[in-house]
Amino acid sequence: MKLKHKNHIILPILFAAIVLILPIPLSLRQKAVVITMMTTIYWWATGGVNMTFAAIFMLVGFLAFSGAHPLAVLNFPLSLTFVLILSSFLLAIGITNTKAAEQLAELILQRYGTSTYRLMALSFILGAILIFLIPHPFPRLIILGSIYNVFLSQYEIKEATKSAIMISVFIAGTSVPTIFINGDFILNYSALEFAGASASFTEWAWQMTIPGILACSIICLVLIFIFRKDLANVKWNKASDNVKMKLNKERKLAFLIMGVVVVLWASEAIHNIHSAYIGLLGVLAMLATKLIRPSDIRKINYPILIYLTAIFSIGRVLTASGINQILQDSLAGFIPQANGLGIYFFIILVVMAVHMVLGSCLTTMSITSPLLVSMLAGVVSPLAIALISYLTVSIHYILPYHHLSVLIGVGEEYYSEAQLRRYGILMTPLTFLIIFLLYLPWWNLTGLI
Numbered sequence: 001m002k003l004k005h006k007n008h009i010i011l012p013i014l015f016a017a018i019v020l021i022l023p024i025p026l027s028l029r030q031k032a033v034v035i036t037m038m039t040t041i042y043w044w045a046t047g048g049v050n051m052t053f054a055a056i057f058m059l060v061g062f063l064a065f066s067g068a069h070p071l072a073v074l075n076f077p078l079s080l081t082f083v084l085i086l087s088s089f090l091l092a093i094g095i096t097n098t099k100a101a102e103q104l105a106e107l108i109l110q111r112y113g114t115s116t117y118r119l120m121a122l123s124f125i126l127g128a129i130l131i132f133l134i135p136h137p138f139p140r141l142i143i144l145g146s147i148y149n150v151f152l153s154q155y156e157i158k159e160a161t162k163s164a165i166m167i168s169v170f171i172a173g174t175s176v177p178t179i180f181i182n183g184d185f186i187l188n189y190s191a192l193e194f195a196g197a198s199a200s201f202t203e204w205a206w207q208m209t210i211p212g213i214l215a216c217s218i219i220c221l222v223l224i225f226i227f228r229k230d231l232a233n234v235k236w237n238k239a240s241d242n243v244k245m246k247l248n249k250e251r252k253l254a255f256l257i258m259g260v261v262v263v264l265w266a267s268e269a270i271h272n273i274h275s276a277y278i279g280l281l282g283v284l285a286m287l288a289t290k291l292i293r294p295s296d297i298r299k300i301n302y303p304i305l306i307y308l309t310a311i312f313s314i315g316r317v318l319t320a321s322g323i324n325q326i327l328q329d330s331l332a333g334f335i336p337q338a339n340g341l342g343i344y345f346f347i348i349l350v351v352m353a354v355h356m357v358l359g360s361c362l363t364t365m366s367i368t369s370p371l372l373v374s375m376l377a378g379v380v381s382p383l384a385i386a387l388i389s390y391l392t393v394s395i396h397y398i399l400p401y402h403h404l405s406v407l408i409g410v411g412e413e414y415y416s417e418a419q420l421r422r423y424g425i426l427m428t429p430l431t432f433l434i435i436f437l438l439y440l441p442w443w444n445l446t447g448l449i
Contacts, residue, residue, distance in 0.1 A: 008048030012039040025326065029065050033321045036061030037314065045359045045401055052303040055310035062313055068320035076312035077305075080276040081189050085308070087279030088185040089300050092134045094286040095258065096143065097296070100251040105130065105147050113151065116161065116231040120168040120223060123148070124216050127169075127176040132262050133255075137184045138301075141173045141408055149414065161234055163415040164227035168220070170409035171423065174394050175219050179212035180205060182265060182275075186308065187390065190362055194315055194369035195386035200268045201275070207387065207448055211438040218434060219395065219427075226422055250291060257285045314366040328375050335375060343380060344388065344440060344449075347372055348432055351392040359401040361393040384449050388435060396431040398424035 016035045019026075026034065040058040043049035049057075062073045076082050105126050113119045126144060134140040148169050152162050177183025181204035192198055199207070224231060261282040265275050286292040318324040331350070336342030350372065355364040369389050373382050393403070398421055400407040409415055443449045 008043065008046065012042060015039070015042075026323070029067060030321050030323055030326075032065035033062065033317060033323060036065065037317075040310070041358055041360070041363060044363070047401075052306050055303075055307045058310045059313060062317045066317040066321045068313075068317050072316045072320060073313045074309065075316060076309045079193075079312075080274055081193055081312075082305075082308075084189060084276035084279050085185050086300070086305070087276065087283045088182075090283045090292055090296070091258065091261070091279065091286065092139045093296050093299050094283075094291040095133050095254050096139055097291060098250045098254045100133065100254050103251075104133070105144055106151070109147065109151050116165060116234050117224060119148075119152075119165050120231075121220055123165075123168040124172040124176055124220055127172040128179065131177065131180055131183050133258055137173055137177055137186075137405055138408065141170060141405055144173075145169050145409060145412060145414060149412075157234055158230070160227075160230040163419060164223075164230040166414035167227075167409065167419055167423070168223050170406045170414070171219065171223060172216070173405045174397070174403050175212075175216050178391060178394050179209050179216070182262070186304075187361055187394065190308075190312070191365055191369070191386045191390035192383075193312070194365045195373050195382040195389070196370070197382040197386045199383060201265045202268070205266075207383075207443060207446060211442045214438050215395070215434050218430075218438075222426060222430065223423065226426065227419075253289045254286075254291055257282055257289070257291070260285075308362070311360070311362040311366050314363065315370040318367065319370060324371055324374065327371055331371075331375065341436065341440070343376065344435070345432070347376075347380070347385060347388050348392050348435060351389045352396055352428075352431070355393050355396070355402060356398070359399070361403060364393050365389050381448065384443065387439070387443075387448075391435055391439065392431060395434065396424070396427050398428075 012035075015038060019031050019035055020028075024031075036058055040054045040061075043054040043057075044051060059073060062068065063070055066073065071078070108126060108129075109119070109122065113122055123144070127140070130140050130144060134143070145166065148166060152165060177188065181188050181199065181201050188204070261278055264271070264273065264278045264281075268275055268278070283292065287294075315324075318327075334346070336346055351364060351368050354368050355361070358364050358367070369385060372380075372385050372389070376385065397403040397406060400410040400417060400420060402424075406420060410417060410420065440449065
């Protein structure tokens with residue numbers, strides 16, 4: 001075994017030994033929970049151990065040592081959030097099968113993608129349009145990234161220019177989903193659940209859409225500023241003939257079903273049918289029209305569902321084992337006393353710090369959101385904490401492992417880690433400014449804060 005691989009076993013063992021020996025105010029059971037959790041997070045962050053194996057290791061450790069009820073540890077597969085995410089996977093598979101989203105995006109690029117700046121802006125616009133066709137962000141980004149890559153390959157442009165445009169697709173894929181609750185079914189609904197909050201499609205839109213559009217515009221301008229030298233004075237050869245979109249029977253059905261699903265999601269406050277059941281009805285409609293076939297169930301990303309089960313268990317286990325209370329007591333002295341802007345600065349700072357260490361957006365929110373809700377009870381609403389935490393992990397990242405969406409782009413070699421770091425370092429102070437200048441004033445008007 002290579003030293004690199006040995007380290008993925010040796011370092012967790014050393015960490016476990018240190019935690020067991022140090023006289024920290026944790027019981028043996030609590031230490032076992034911390035060791036289990038941090039070992040798993042280390043494996044996830046480094047990729048040293050298969051993600052699914054690491055998730056199962058965490059779940060087994062939690063069941064053995066936490067003292068939490070097994071149904072609390074394994075709550076996610078029994079929840080409506082699970083049904084919603086599973087149905088979103090299947091709806092995305094149905095849309096992908098028809099290639100309707102691909103042709104729509106390619107048609108728009110051929111018609112309007114006539115400059116570097118337009119292409120960067122279109123990555124945000126197309127990202128918003130495709131939310132209503134492909135509910136899950138990963139297939140949406142993979143498809144749009146592939147379309148952009150093929151489109152740009154038709155022109156004789158520098159690699160630096162191409163990668164600067166490509167990075168906008170994936171950065172838009174982290175910020176645009178904040179605008180609508182169905183923008184990222186995993187992160188968005190997880191953010192609410194971790195904080196014990198709830199919001200309908202319309203409530204989320206009321207709180208997030210207007211400041212979100214402005215935030216996305218600023219992020220687009222930031223990208224143009226960072227890569228301005230690579231985007232200037234680019235000569236474009238004449239594009240190939242425009243693609244004509246053919247609306248065959250399957251694509252018409254796909255658009256119709258997703259249209260009905262989106263309308264029902266948007267009107268949830270009126271009919272009170274949970275969004276999970278609406279997604280399930282959409283899946284049944286696609287099965288009935290053969291847009292989805294029983295064999296497509298093999299295409300579901302089962303490892304991510306196991307990963308989510310582990311992630312969703314963290315908050316409950318930390319509470320059941322008493323670790324949350326210890327963390328809360330430790331951080332109590334750092335909370336600003338006045339109920340002013342300092343409180344919100346504190347929330348962003350805590351989430352950002354944990355995110356930079358742990359990397360995973362879901363893991364970060366699963367730990368920080370329940371903790372912050374407990375610490376700031378009666379001062380800041382759970383919904384406000386959920387949205388601030390979610391925005392922080394969604395628009396601020398420096399390394400690829402900080403957000404899976406940008407990791408996809410690096411993995412496909414569309415752009416480099418160095419380019420991502422240039423963006424992330426500048427976004428560190430801008431994240432505070434965006435939340436303070438756009439979201440907090442708007443939420444003050446809507447009555448959220």
